[in-house]
Amino acid sequence: MSPEADGLHKQPRGRGHGRATQATVAAQAGVTTMTVSRFLRSPGLVSADTADRIRAALQRTGYTPNKSAGMLAGRRSSIVAVIVPSIAHATFSETVQALSDGLQQHALELLLASTNYQPAREERQIRAVLAWSPSALVVTGRMHSPGATALLQQARADGVPVVEIWDFDPRAKDIVQIGFSHRQVGELMAGHLIERGYRDLVYLDNSVPEDLRAHERGKAFARAAGKSGALVRVVAMPRMDPMAAGRAVLQELQATGLPRAMAFSSDFPAAGAWLQAQSAGIVVPGSLALLGFGDYPIAAQLGAGLSTVSVDRSAIGSLCARQLLGQLRPDLFEPVPAGERLVQPRILLRGST
Amino acid sequence: MSPEADGLHKQPRGRGHGRATQATVAAQAGVTTMTVSRFLRSPGLVSADTADRIRAALQRTGYTPNKSAGMLAGRRSSIVAVIVPSIAHATFSETVQALSDGLQQHALELLLASTNYQPAREERQIRAVLAWSPSALVVTGRMHSPGATALLQQARADGVPVVEIWDFDPRAKDIVQIGFSHRQVGELMAGHLIERGYRDLVYLDNSVPEDLRAHERGKAFARAAGKSGALVRVVAMPRMDPMAAGRAVLQELQATGLPRAMAFSSDFPAAGAWLQAQSAGIVVPGSLALLGFGDYPIAAQLGAGLSTVSVDRSAIGSLCARQLLGQLRPDLFEPVPAGERLVQPRILLRGST
């Protein structure tokens, strides 16, 4: 008996208004679903003749695989879940892009979720992505709500690799972190301004209240500058357009008295201040030095350039990808050695300091 | 016989190194998986007593639902797939955010994919997201590869609503589009500059070659300005940092001769040009008028402000959400009337024109 012309095994299609399944394809190709499944995963395992018929059937039926069924039956998933504070923000998009690139080559897809810097939402998002049985989990930072911490712990217990990116705490031992020390950034910024001879300093923290990493930079800045005997004021201006915040702060300071130098939680408020200085005829850095953070494209465009602290955001993403591959396929890759998980921030001296 | 203390039905957990399933919970609560499933979806359908025991069991086991299994069995998904040219770019992130907000309230989650403006990648991404059986599909723009078009057509045939965002072509009839006319934007920009009395114009197109929508704006600009008797040059500078491109172009023009006004494919190159004008002492708009597109935050920060064309990017997202809900739950919502699917661009007159 030669099953050839029309489906003899089962004839799906027609019942559930639906898409072609492997059964549809199998019927058309005159084989069983097993052969179709095999062909789809490793075409070399079926005979050339069968392969041709299956290919034709796939074409005709417009077959689209069903990942849910595949995951359920295969007990493994191609998903890496990533949770960041904000998808839109340039800060994380570069890291996510690099991570995505690093994983894509190995047929792993990203499931991306954002928390808007809300710890409660982080917990909800972790719970949500876990429902997709990711094979690995990436979260941002080392501070999590108790509930979130419990979820992460359980995920690890269930054999799901967890990596914290964007933050590196030398004291952490049990958990894999890939990022930099925000304390170090603050100290670096203070050190730079002190070195250049500035003593009367203002730090503008424009980050949202929940962004503990940004506050850490600000606190470290104040502490380090204070130790060096400089006068430091820390100003907070959350929930305002970053560039507008920089501009507004400088305007206020013009009234109450300018410091000798200003540092910012990111390049954007720094750029706002730079523009305001321009308008007001304040000479940078002659009368006022400005130091940003992040080395975003705008920093290179402002006059003689905005001095800033650069962190290799892409490196964080690619290191994270390497690390995950190391944990997911220990036969093929090695995890990133602990010593290389710390990304070093650098001062970029340009024309504003 | 009262099943209470320990699981009597089945005792999973232990075999597949794994997570608790509904069976685990059911065993602990002394009920069947059916009751657990029911409770999870509509807690009101089980007795108060049972509910308590299930709740406790859920707690103890740390149960996490398995979406794959749910989707497979339930034959429906909570996924809306969205494909945009770039996730990171501010342009789309606002639209995606609004779309996400609009769907989240109705328990629909976004599956986000990006194409990097590559048609071939769009096709691959459509294929990839279809494997997750989304209940709706959102793509960017109206130009797709033949393969992509076929996939979209088949999706529609399979009952999956498809919406094209970010572009609106009055000639399209069979397909739902929500966005604006890029031709209209180009004409609006040309009209504005002409109205203000500028006759010698340059349009800088900094978009990637594949961004047909941006080219459409440029072409419409040139055509409209030409019709009005103005002198128009269109300059292309793709693959360069947007702000740097604006700066570079103006530098070149300083050597070869300045136009009276410049228009840009977005605010960012316009901002670059504005900064260059500042450095070079070119008076804006006295000697050179600058007109951007997009109304990004930076436009409001440059001196007396950068004139620009604003498009309500969030509205596109929320309209899209409304439309999808209308198609997915016709009993509860209505699709967006065709007349409201066109979002109107507006000229924002500020200090640079």
Add this chain to the structure above:
DNA sequence: ATGAAAGCGCTAACAT
């Protein structure tokens, strides 16, 4: 208010 049976589409672990 709860349960039993069947099956969603696919793949692992055996055959042959």
Add this chain to the structure above:
DNA sequence: ATGTTAGCGCTTTCAT
């Protein structure tokens, strides 16, 4: 090189 059987975790449908 291909097929058979069983079952992934859940929901549907139909009892009770």
